[in-house]
Amino acid sequence: MADDHLPPDEATPDEAALAVVARHALHDEELVAALATGSLDDESEIQRAQGFVDRCSACRDLHRDIAAIGGALRQDARGTMAAPRDFRLTVEDARRLGGPVRVGGFAAAFRRAFASFAAPVGASMAAIGIVGLLVGSVSLGAMSLGGGAAAVPKAAGTGQSEATNAPAGVRPGAEVTGPKATSDLSEAAGPASTAFAVETDTATPRDAATAPGVSPTAWLLGGSVVLLFGGFVLLFIAFRRGRRT
């Protein structure tokens, strides 16, 4: 009991350690742990905890250890771990769970295939469409020119033979003068031109062009527009899919 009366500087090392432990027992370890975790918001609590850490070696050790454990946990999280088994779902699992099962279904395969081919097919269709439009426009222009040329002699009402107009390829005029003009030519040119005469008689496209129905040029132009439109639609779909992926 005499030791109780020793001044602090004469205390033995054991007694000094005991004094530290005794003082530390009065300190709030949870507060120090909270400080180390960084979960204190209240300024007064932070100052109080910091005071423990500054003045008490046991609190300082505690603070350091708690922070070290936190650091070890975070470092541990960066490690990798292999799953002990394969958790992939079977078709039976999927059916049991009531999900929409379409295991590599035809529709999914079709969608994938469609997405792959949409861009090249769309580009090809659009290119063919543009070419068709150009060709159609050119032949339409040629027809218009030809129609104009045919109209001139008719309107002028010259005494020229109708047959001389016919070989020039003026088809609108040919409808009026066709068979007669051809036979006149055949007679004039002799047997060699008979075959030509027969050919021109049976040249259905020319006739079709002059028929009251839809002309081949109109078919060409219409088809080209459809192709062009379809091509652009496919390209748009491919572009959207491309942006997503």
Added chain:
Amino acid sequence: MEDLRATAVIDDPVQRRDLILLERAREGDLAAFNDLVVAYQDMLFALVVRMVPDRDSASDAVQEAFFSAYRNMAGFRGGSVKSWLSRIAINAAMDAQRLKKRRPADPYPELEDDTWQPPADASADPVTTALTAERHRTLNRAMAQITNDQRTAIVLYDVEGFDYAEIAEMTGVSVGTVKSRIHRGRLALRVLLLDRMDIFRG
């Protein structure tokens, strides 16, 4: 069906891949869902086994998590697929903990985890690698001995990096309780690790 990618920020290629796979899965493509499973099964197992330190129970919980994800993928409202799966796995792990609580006679066996690999670090020498592995084993043993609530809070905060509010929402308690569980859990770990603290102090 809502286009998941339309509302999401898809600068991250992994997230973009996940959203595409999930959308295909929602359309009935099981292979796409299984691609997601393969991508995340290791990560989710690592998360769950920290919360449920028993490989068998953790495996069952992860499988349940994937079942639950498949069942509820129509309810996915965009954002990170990884976070969505993590939350489902955390719920599955907490269910597994509750199941274990009802049968307290069987303590968690020591987690023998041979598959854990320390983070790849080119500068790490063999001694550091061995020390990291030893820390991992020691920490796992201690983690298995603290309470489920403390372990869950610590794993979500220190390992998964969720903030207090997110953990509070996930676990259904207040933010103050979450903070308390975290620092009390660390205190408990310190008591358990006191004679091995030398390997943690670096």
